[in-house]
Amino acid sequence: GNSVTQMEGPVTLSEEAFLTINCTYTATGYPSLFWYVQYPGEGLQLLLKATKADDKGSNKGFEATYRKETTSFHLEKGSVQVSDSAVYFCALRGAGGTSYGKLTFGQGTILTVHP
Amino acid sequence: GAVVSQHPSWVICKSGTSVKIECRSLDFQATTMFWYRQFPKQSLMLMATSNEGSKATYEQGVEKDKFLINHASLTLSTLTVTSAHPEDSSFYICSASPASDYTDTQYFGPGTRLTVL
Numbered sequence: 616g617n618s619v620t621q622m623e624g625p626v627t628l629s630e631e632a633f634l635t636i637n638c639t640y641t642a643t644g645y646p647s648l649f650w651y652v653q654y655p656g657e658g659l660q661l662l663l664k665a666t667k668a669d670d671k672g673s674n675k676g677f678e679a680t681y682r683k684e685t686t687s688f689h690l691e692k693g694s695v696q697v698s699d700s701a702v703y704f705c706a707l708r709g710a711g712g713t714s715y716g717k718l719t720f721g722q723g724t725i726l727t728v729h730p
Numbered sequence: 731g732a733v734v735s736q737h738p739s740w741v742i743c744k745s746g747t748s749v750k751i752e753c754r755s756l757d758f759q760a761t762t763m764f765w766y767r768q769f770p771k772q773s774l775m776l777m778a779t780s781n782e783g784s785k786a787t788y789e790q791g792v793e794k795d796k797f798l799i800n801h802a803s804l805t806l807s808t809l810t811v812t813s814a815h816p817e818d819s820s821f822y823i824c825s826a827s828p829a830s831d832y833t834d835t836q837y838f839g840p841g842t843r844l845t846v847l
Contacts (some may be wrong), residue, residue: 619773651838656840657840658736658823658837658839658841659774659823659838660823660842661835704773704774711777717776717779718764718774718776718836719775719776720775720779720832721773722771722772722773723773
């Protein structure tokens with residue numbers, strides 16, 4: 616079946632530091648890839664997505680590139696802010712078979728940014 | 731826009747009782763709703779998918795009689811955990827989509843923490 620593996624957290628950074636959260640996946644076919652963010656007390660929100668190989672998703676200064684050759688979708692941000700503190704989930708949407716259309720999530724990475 | 735609420739946000743119940751969790755789409759019609767379960771430090775696991783007016787489709791390994799799902803309207807789905815036991819303690823999250831299939835964005839609720847004593 617499909618699976619998503621994220622780097623374990625928690626990740627603690629100082630403001631303006633560079634952020635990378637690694638995400639790799641296993642899937643059949645050509646899944647769509649997503650990053651979701653969950654702020655305290657709120658539901659998961661879509662941060663960015665990419666639907667085909669070499670696509671780059673971007674939003675709010677975050678970027679991730681769909682790398683089929685390495686089955687990866689690493690999240691990056693050049694300069695984090697305290698307000699970026701949240702839990703980040705990598706996910707894929709299945710492209711075929713019994714997993715078609717269903718979201719498979721990584722375990723989430725807690726990010727804490729200090730002033 | 732695209733807000734999904736869940737009620738209650740947390741609930742504690744005794745073993746053997748049933749608990750109902752509501753999921754509402756506040757500003758759009760949710761043709762499809764999804765229920766997930768999340769264990770501590772683990773990813774969200776899809777439990778079931780429901781379309782308004784029809785029976786829910788459960789994922790493999792999820793007990794239909796234990797987790798009753800009703801999607802009676804385009805803005806409300808309920809999950810009832812019947813005869814709850816301590817192993818049912820978990821974080822339950824719903825999501826909703828305006829699409830009738832899986833291709834559209836899902837909007838997530840904030841989750842419900844269930845503790846069974």
